[in-house]
Amino acid sequence: METKQHTIKEPVTVSGVGLHTGVVANMTFNPAPPNHGIKFQRVDLETQPIVDADVDYVVDLSRGTTIEHNGARVNTVEHTLAALVGLEIDNVLIQLDGPEPPIMDGSSAMFIEALERVGTEEQNALRNFFEVTESLFYRDNDRDVEIAALPLDDYRVTVMVDYNSPVLGSQHATLTNIKDFKKDIASSRTFCFLHELEMLHKNNLIKGGDLNNAIVVVDRVVKDEELDNLAALFNKPKVEVKKEGILNNVELRHRNEPARHKLLDVVGDLALAGRPIKAQILAARPGHAANVAFAKKLKKAMKDSRTAAPYYDPTVEPVMDINKITQILPHRYPFLLIDKIIHLDDHMVAGIKNVTMNEPFFTGHFPGNPVMPGVLQVEAMAQIGGILVLNTVPDPENYTPYFLGIDKCKFRRMVIPGDTIKFKCELTAPIKRGIAQMNGYAYVGNTLVCEAAMTARIVKNS
Structure with a gap:
C-alpha cells in the first residue's frame, strides 16, 4: 500500500447517463491538496455546493449508495469511490453537472482508465490509515448478512454470496492486494435478477438502465411475450436468454463476476468511513445497507481511537525530517x-x-x-x-x-x-x-x- 497521499496530475472528465436517475451528466475529477479527501461538487446547482464522501451523509440505499449535504444530493457513488480506493487516490474534487455519476458499463473500469490517463501524483503528506487493532463485527439477522474487520497490516477483502439460484449459486471473491483491484475487480459489472428488474422499473430506480451497463440474471423460464416486453422496455429490437442464464448480454468477464462486483461495492461503500483502512474485511452476503452500517461502525471506531497512540513505522519516510x-x-x-x-x-x-x-x-x-x-x-x-x-x-x-x-x-x-x-x-x-x-x-x-x-x-x- 502507498504510504504517502496521492492526487491526480490534471483534471479528467467522463460522461454518461446515471443508472437510476437516467440523467446524462459530465463528471470531472480534479486534483486536490493534501488532506482534502474525496468530495463531490454539484456544479449544476446555484451555489455549487460540496458534499463530502462521508458515511454520515448517506440518505438512501435503494440499489445504490446516495449521499446528501448542503442541499445537494449525489446518487450511486460507490463505483466512483471504489475506483479511487483501487488506485489509492486520497485527494480529489469530483465536479458533477447532474445528480448522479455516469454508470458507464456498470463497473469501475472506465473511471480507472480515465484516472490512469492523467496519472497520479505523490504528495508530501502521509496517509492517515485507520489500523484495526481489535476485531469489529456486524450482523443483520433479517438479511443474514455478516461483515467483520480483523487486524492486519494491509487491506484485504473477501466476499461470499449465495443467491440460492441455479445460475449463480454460491460464489466468493478475494482481493489480497489493493494494487490488484484494477485487473481483478474493477471491470466487474453491476447485476440484478430478472424478477428484480420489473420491480426496479416500476419504482423508477433504473431510468438509465440498459443491457450494456448491467448484467440481468435469468433464473426461470421466460416466455416469448415477456421477452418482447423486455425488448420494448430497453428499446431493443429483440432480447433473448442465453443458455447460461444472462439476458441478452455478452459473456461474463469473470466466472464469479457477481461476487467480484459485490466486493467492488464493499470497497466503495467502506471508503465513506473517511480514511484508508488496514484490515482483513470478510463479508458474507453483503449489500449497500450492510456496507454502510459497517462503515459507520468503522468511523465510530476511528473516533474512539483518537486518543490512541499514533501509528509509527520507522522505515517510512517522515513528513518532516x-x-x-x-x-x-x-x-x-x-x-x-x-x-x-x-x-x-x-x-x-x-x-x-x-x-x-x-x-x-x-x-x-x-x-x-x-x-x-x-x-x-x-x-x-x-x-x-x-x-x-x-x-x-x-x-x-x-x-x-x-x-x-x-x-x-x-x-x-x-x-x-x-x-x-x-x-x-x-x-x-x-x-x-x-x-x-x-x-x-x-x-x-x-x-x-x-x-x-x-x-x-x-x-x-x-
Whole structure:
C-alpha cells in the first residue's frame, strides 16, 4: 500500500447517463491538496455546493449508495469511490453537472482508465490509515448478512454470496492486494435478477438502465411475450436468454463476476468511513445497507481511537525530517526536542522523540537512575504543537510559536533512555488570531505517558 497521499496530475472528465436517475451528466475529477479527501461538487446547482464522501451523509440505499449535504444530493457513488480506493487516490474534487455519476458499463473500469490517463501524483503528506487493532463485527439477522474487520497490516477483502439460484449459486471473491483491484475487480459489472428488474422499473430506480451497463440474471423460464416486453422496455429490437442464464448480454468477464462486483461495492461503500483502512474485511452476503452500517461502525471506531497512540513505522519516510523541522522551528540543541514529524493535517500533528542516554539533561537529572524530566516532555509536546499552528500560515519560517498556557497535565509513566516517545497534538477549537488550543498526548509504545491541554500562539517575526 502507498504510504504517502496521492492526487491526480490534471483534471479528467467522463460522461454518461446515471443508472437510476437516467440523467446524462459530465463528471470531472480534479486534483486536490493534501488532506482534502474525496468530495463531490454539484456544479449544476446555484451555489455549487460540496458534499463530502462521508458515511454520515448517506440518505438512501435503494440499489445504490446516495449521499446528501448542503442541499445537494449525489446518487450511486460507490463505483466512483471504489475506483479511487483501487488506485489509492486520497485527494480529489469530483465536479458533477447532474445528480448522479455516469454508470458507464456498470463497473469501475472506465473511471480507472480515465484516472490512469492523467496519472497520479505523490504528495508530501502521509496517509492517515485507520489500523484495526481489535476485531469489529456486524450482523443483520433479517438479511443474514455478516461483515467483520480483523487486524492486519494491509487491506484485504473477501466476499461470499449465495443467491440460492441455479445460475449463480454460491460464489466468493478475494482481493489480497489493493494494487490488484484494477485487473481483478474493477471491470466487474453491476447485476440484478430478472424478477428484480420489473420491480426496479416500476419504482423508477433504473431510468438509465440498459443491457450494456448491467448484467440481468435469468433464473426461470421466460416466455416469448415477456421477452418482447423486455425488448420494448430497453428499446431493443429483440432480447433473448442465453443458455447460461444472462439476458441478452455478452459473456461474463469473470466466472464469479457477481461476487467480484459485490466486493467492488464493499470497497466503495467502506471508503465513506473517511480514511484508508488496514484490515482483513470478510463479508458474507453483503449489500449497500450492510456496507454502510459497517462503515459507520468503522468511523465510530476511528473516533474512539483518537486518543490512541499514533501509528509509527520507522522505515517510512517522515513528513518532516530534522532538517525540515529546523527550517520551521527556531529551537536548537540542546532544546530542540523532536526528531521527526510523521503526520500533519489541518487538525492533528504527530511526531517522534528518541530518548538516548546522551541527552544533556541526564548529566544532572537523576544521573544514577536517569528519567526524562516531565517538563521537557511537555516542552517537546509544545514544539510538536507549534508545528501544527505554524502549518496554518503559508510562510511558517517567518513566525515563532510561543507557549501560553498548560492545563490538566498528568504524567502517567516514567520515560527512560531507550524509549521512543510518540507525540500527538489535536486542535480543540478553530485557531483565532494565531492562538490555538489543543490537547497533547505522549506515548511509549501504546502506553500513555503524559497528557496536557495546551495553548500556543504564533507571532510574526519583526
